[in-house]
Amino acid sequence: MRARRADIVVVGAGVVGACAALALARLGAEVMVLERRAPGAKAPTAGVLGEDLRTLALSPASIALLEELGVDEADWAAAGCAYSAMEVWDAEGTGSLRFTAQEVGVSELGRLVPHHPLAFALWQTLALEGITCITGASVTGMEARGSRTTVRLDDGSEVEAALVVAADGGESRVRDLAGIELSVEDTGQRAMATLAELERPHGDTAWQRFLPTGPLAFLPLPDRHGRHRVSVVWSLDTERAIAIEALDDAGFAAALGTAMEGRFGAVLAVDRRVGFPLRQSHAETYRAPGVVLVGDAAHVLHPLAGQGMNLGLQDVRVLRDELRRPLSGLGRNLLGDPDLLYHYERIRRGENAIMLRTMDALKRLFAAEDPGVRWLRNEGLRWVGDAGVVKRILLRQAMGLDSTAGEPA
Secondary structure, eight states: OOOEEEEEEEEOOSHHHHHHHHHHHTTTOOEEEEESSOOOSSOTTOOSSSSOSOEEEEOHHHHHHHHHTTOOGGGTGGGSEEEOEEEEEETTSSOEEEEEGGGGTOSOSEEEEEHHHHHHHHHHHHHHTTOEEEESOOEEEEEEETTEEEEEETTSOEEEEEEEEEOSOTTOHHHHHTTOOEEEEEEEEEEEEEEEEESSOOTTEEEEEEETTEEEEEEEOOOBTTBEEEEEEEEEEHHHHHHHHTSOHHHHHHHHHHHTTTTTSOEEEEOOOEEEEEEEEEESOSEETTEEEOGGGTEEOOGGGOOHHHHHHHHHHHHHHHHHHHHHTTOGGGTTOGGGGHHHHHHHHHHHHHHHHHHHHHHHHHHOOOHHHHHHHHHHHHHHHHOHHHHHHHHHHHTTSSOSSOOOO
C-alpha cells in the first residue's frame, strides 16, 4: 500500500493540534491530521448543568491566536464567560490578592470556555480549510528516512511527511516512538472537575482559595435559567479526594460550600464529577529527527493556574513563526531537521520550565504547615497586592501579553 504524503502531519486534533494544523496550513504547507476520535456533536464529558464538565481558561493571547486562525467566535464563545477579575486567598490566614482587567487597561482578563464547543468549532474549521483529516486509526510505528518520516497506523496504512507534529497529549505515542525521555513528578494529588450552581452570583470573577490540602477554583460560566453557574476544579491529596468523590450530590455540594467558606451562599446543585490524578511532566527535548512536540506531549502542568492550554497555544504560535521562512522558500524538505527547530525549543522549553517550577513552588508553599511559612506567604500576598508594578507584571504574564512568542501574523 502506497503511503499518503504531506509536508506536515499533525498527530492529534485536540485544541492545540487543530490550531497547529491551521497555523501551518496558512503558511502554505500541505498538512494532514491524524486523530483517533473525531469530536462528535456531544462531549464525552458532557454534564447536565452545561455543555462540558471540562473548561478552558483562555488568555487574551490565546483568543487572539484563534481569531488569527479564522475560528468563528460565534461557534464557541457563547458557551463561555469573559472574566474581568481574579481573586485568590489563603485559607490559613488573611492574605489575599485581587487582579482586575482595569489595572492593565483591557476589557477582560480572559474567557472560561467549555472544551467541547471550541474543539468542535476547530474541527469544522479544519474541514472548511480543506485539510485532510484521517480518523479511526492509531499510530503504531514511526521511522525517519533521510528528510522524510513515515508514520504507520494500526489499519496497515502509512503516512509520510517532512515533519511530524506530536500533539497527541500527555501519553504521547509519537514522543515515545521518537525516543524522547520524559521527566515526571507525581504530585500526590487528585483533581475533581465539575459544574455547580450557586445561590449568589460569581461577579464575572475567577475565584481560587488555597487550602492546605490543595487549591479550589470557582470559574465563572454564563447564568442559565436564572441560575449562577461556575466550573469547579478542586485539587486534593489523593486519599481525601477519593473520599469526597464518593459522596452523593448533597454531600459533595455541602463539602464544596464549606471549602469555599460559603462565600456564594449555598451550593444549589452539582454535576457529576470527573476525577484524575495530578502530575507534572516535561519532555527532555522538544525535537528529534522529523518530529517536534507541542502542548501536553511536551509539558503537563498542575491545573492550579489554569495555564496548560495557553502554554500549548503559545507553542503553536512560536512553531508557526519559526517555520514561516522555510515554508516560504525552498526549505520544505528540511522541516524535520532538528537544527531548524532549535530556536523553537530554546524559547518554549525555557518558558514552560519556568512555569512548571513556579507551579511546583506554589503548591509546596501553600501546603506548608509551618506557622512562619504561613505568615510569610500571607504577607507576600499582601505585598504583591500593594506593589502595583509587580502585580501588573504578573498579570500581563498570566494573560500571555509578555511572552517571547512571536507577534501575530
